[in-house]
Amino acid sequence: MESINKEKVQEALDLFLNQDVYLHLETTNGVYTAFNDENALSVGAYIRNGKINYSIGKITGVGPYRVGLKIDLGWVYAEGLTDWELDDKGRLLLAGHHADGKLAAALQLSKEPF
């Protein structure tokens, strides 16, 4: 993956517009967060191969970035995105990484199931 280029990511988001696509969305601070610090909360949310169809897909912010997808009756949203890749299967991978390389959020789109 490489640092997000906002224009290129916007072009990539447009490739998935107005069609059924598969979504991977996650965010987490790690299962061991609460184990390492009793006052902390381990939080995370995750969806894999959610089938969506969006009519607007936009990247915003000045970095780290946010991406919002407007679906039929609602929204998909991720923030803290730092890096991107259009992989060899044509999937758009977006992720937010901490400075040490740990993944904190991911939003990915594919025309085939992941």
Added chain:
Amino acid sequence: MERHVLVAFPHPDDEAFGVAGTIIHYTQAGVPVTYACGTLGEMGRNMGQPFFANRETLPEVRKKELQNACKVMGIQDLRMMGLRDKTIEFEDEEAIADKLYAVIQETKPSLVITFYPGYAVHPDHDAYGAAMIKALMRLPENERPTIHCKAFSKNCEDFIGKPDVINDVADVLDQKLDTIRAHKSQTEANFKVWDEKIVAQDAELLNWLTKETFWTYKG
């Protein structure tokens, strides 16, 4: 000596820190060891700096690391059970127990090593350990192998007492460290701290690495 040892953990690298030395002792003595690894650690968070993986390529990276670690430990029978990281507790427990029971029936272990359900911190650890115990309880008591469990939750000794098995693996420390190193994506950061401590013979770290503790599961 054992006839066959079955190790069952959900993540590649679960065996590395607290069990690898014990496994190496068995393989060096010629005891066959089967490792039923539940997932490929697909949801690992460390992608490296610079990146060596992304969410979609990480499973393949960790699979290779797991295979390398098994080579270092002398494990010739690695079973990848095809579950997905962080989802085990939501699966049908009986279905996972069925899969593990099939491995038990096939390998007929005299010793099983797994996580102590309820005391192993990560939900996957607890769920996989629980499924393994469930599978083992299907055997009549006189056919049941010895069960050694790993536990590390805070205050676990208040509930299950002190570990009753303590294996000194100092004689195979180098191989154990190579096993941990094989899981590079997960352990590179550890060695940034450890390398100096190992050279300096840091007593606390060496004691933690060379004493592998287990609780015999009594049901």
